[in-house]
Amino acid sequence: MQSSNKKIFKRLALTAILVSAIGFWSFQSFANETATDSLTEQQLVTENHAEDHVAEVHEEGKVDAGKLIMEHIADAHDWHIATIGTAHISIPLPVIIKDANGVKVFLSSAFHHGHESFEGYALKEGKIVAVDANNQIIEDADFLDLSITKNVAAMFIAVFVLCWLMLRVAAHYTKNNNKAPKGINNLIETLILFIRDEIAKPSIGPKYEKFLPYLLTIFFFIFINNLFGLVPFFPGGANVTGNIAITLVLAIFTFVITSFSGNKSYWGHIFMPPGVPKPLWILLVPIEIIGMLNKPIVLMIRLFANITAGHIIILGFFSLIFIFGAMNQYMGLGVSILSVAFTTFMSFLELLVAFLQAYVFTLLSSLYFGSAVEEHHHEEHH
């Protein structure tokens, strides 16, 4: 017992030292990165005077944790993997722009990380802006940015993995019909049965089967994207489900399905609330409509906020290392041990949250479907 404890302790200590060493090394490269960043910022500042406060922060030699975190959780036009020395290693992603002149497709590497403009467009603060010949931003330029951004690419990867996994599982089922599931099929089947028996059946009722494919799809879509978001390097690392555009689309899907499957009594409760005097309808109907629209908005914000918050906390802990490291290298080293411990804890929590938020989104969607297809028998009772 004791010897095994000792062994575990030894291993932990070794891991902590290793991790802090890596952290330290990355701090140095990070310092370099901030140096180059400030350089580019300065360049940009000469181009555009609106951003001088950012440059000021960098000039003081401080780490701007807020900016760092925002850059990590926001969308990007290239997939940054690592910075070694002054060299950025990143995957350029395709930029697709539709404007009056047609559709332009090129790789984001054409922007050279925001240093250059290309075909009248430039990368500014991670966003594509239209620029004129003198590299001045045209504010009211009319164009559509349909680029494959980091989030889109990460989503493609996650979706590809999801489809591959599910089609494989499905193939197993069609092949070995009526046999007990094994391995990954067992795991997937457990989740599917959980969604069917614990979410869909109790909250929708007898008509649950119609909604089951959608519920399964959103659950696994959110879950796999949440999990990929927790992986800190290439195939993961993007903040897909923590992006409001993604959650917006998911919420709209739920809203549209709810509205289209809403039966007479569902709409009746909204536009002609039963058991209420008619003059009160003036008051109640707008409230009901707000309530109806409120549901998808809540869905959208909950998922977005939860996942983004998780990413921010983890990044915040890591930023602490560099903030303290900027004051004193040894302090940074000391804080790194704490930060790594906290981040490990948070990562476990995020694993739970990844499942929980997928579950909550699915559960609430099915509750909304349930309210849409529920049969009321008010007339018979009154």
Added chain:
Amino acid sequence: MELVKPGLGLIFWMTITFSLVLFILSKFAWKPILNSIREREDSINNALNAADEARKQMDALKSDNEKLLQQARIERDAMLKEAKEMKDEIIGQAKKSADEESRRILTAANESIESAKIKALNELKTQVAVLSVDLAEKVLAKKMEDRSAQEAFVNENLKSITLN
């Protein structure tokens, strides 16, 4: 604020991708998986129902057997009882008839003994009378040999007979 502004490009790609995923998974993944899960559940349910049915049948069979056994036991008991009664009856009858027979024999024997005894007594009486008469004759004959003795005797007797 950048964070809460949904990007149009992302919405566009997300809508397309999600619709595709929804379509592909619904058609090629969820449908076969859910169908086969349902089939399996049905088959498990059927198997369970069949097992239940079989158990019920077996129970019924068992209770039938039990009933038959019970019946047989009752019948056996009845038969035993009947046999015992019959035996008792036979024994009782036999005893009764034997008693009667012995009593009858005894009575007959007693009667014959009694009659024999009476006959013997009667015979004895006759014999005794004859013998005593003979003896008395002989004694008298001896005693009355002379005349004086005869007269004395008659006188004696005459004296005792008082004629009033």
